[in-house]
Amino acid sequence: MTWSIEPTLPEGWELVVGLEVHVELATATKLFCGCANQFGNEPNTNVCPVCLGLPGSLPVINGTAVKYAMQLGRALRCDVKPGIMARKNYFYPDMPKDYQTTQYDQPTNSNGSLVLPDGFVVGIERAHIEEDTGKSTHVGGGGRINDAVYSLVDYNRAGVPLVEIVSDPCLDTIEHAKAYVSGLRDILLAIGVSDARMEEGSMRVDANVSVRPAGTTELRTRCELKNINSIRSMGRAIEYEALRQIDLYTSGDNPRQETRHWDEAAGRSTAGRSKENLDDYRFFQEPDLVPLVPTAEEIAAIDAAMPALPSARRAALMEASGSDAEVVATLVDRGQDTMAIAAIDRGADAAKVVTRLQHDLAVDDFSKVTAESFAELIIMESAGDLTATQAKQVLAEMVDSGGHPREIAEARGFEAMEGDELSGLVDQLIADNPGEWQRFVDGDEGDRKKMQGFFTGQIMRATKGQADGRAVAELLAQRSAG
């Protein structure tokens, strides 16, 4: 989740974005044959008569792929209905059959939604099952698709199972588009049906972008942006396209409906082919594949096995902690929400729980820290048994080697220092360092800050970090005022 400043369009225009997200399913095999579904193998080693579209071959659909697709559908709150596979006919060398097997008028999943962290609801028109295409490498012309001399095709990816998730054209800002894609990725990872790696192409985003005068509701001519390979790059591509279209309109021109190719390095897009009309694809139902008819029991079983999804987890954490949406989203992203809620339930102070998690548990692997020991640590800190510095040190040790905070604190000899003892130490230091003390008392703000750092550092050294930094600051302030 990013919360950066939204780039603004020129006054009087608004953005309309619909996203088509292709997700490769993490099955062992392809959609219609037993070839391995594996990224990064030697070219054309995972191919067979079915995925090469050789005459006489018969596709049989992968049951696991269908199940994954339905799980994704339910996670996106879709209606899961009987689905029919269809042929989408077009000539493109990356599709050796000269048609792509997909779903057309009867997709498995339709009519869903995804709730963004800020509460914005993105409508999902459909999430249908289809096969991936082969991968082309363009040779000559600097590798750019428009100038290529010829292309080389690897069919390892042809026939890999995909779900294409089509949103409504309802995304009104670049931030919402970004939040939607990262929300999808979170869901995919939560239910485990895809590894959702944009950089490896297992999750690919095409953006349909148009603009319109603010306050109007018509949908104007859109352009489809391709070759977007990160969430950041999507944001740049959408912004570029919106400004390009506004430029055309304000100079009395109109955009043309076309596919545009985003060039991340150049920071601009170039026109590709103008889209074939839907009719030109001559869709018809695939005679070799029978209908996919989910039973009510199957759907109920999928729902029952559904893990808690990020939006529900964010709501639960927000309710338990009272923290703001941004912090909540961060903790859920890191998978620390269960620990936070458990700690709060055990009586640990909610604000402290969230602060410690946010700042001091920003690590990849916190598996050794149990919810119970984490709660205990926060309770000790709140009770004044540990200073903030000590609590951080104990937590760091818990991350490295597990263990119970009370035992770690004892082993390290941590007991919060008694007030008298600390105040004696401070007086001693002042006496030993009269020059520094003078600068602290009489100096400007910079001096005072520097000297406070000096004294606090000395105290920490003398106490091996057991002193409470805030108490030291208070004592110094008291002495200089007195």
Added chain:
Amino acid sequence: MSDRITRDEVVHVAKLARLELAPHEIDAFTEQLARVLEHAADVESLNVDDVPPTSHPLPLVNVFREDVVTDSIDRDEVLAQAPAAESHMFRVPPVLGEER
């Protein structure tokens, strides 16, 4: 010539199918395709109110394959069938350059 399909539509469909037709072929196919469509129109005239739409004649649904990897075929053999190959890949004309 029938009004079931126009010469322009035949040219368009031929283009989608990447077929290069001579003018006399366009005329011939326009006539032949019109006859095919005429036949379809005959079928359309039947009363099928009681017949549910049928895409698949067999009473079968949910025919699934186990998600188990089987052997792929030999790459050299596959590439030997291609008009051109390079770096173990199929060499094809530039993907977006078809129009030029």
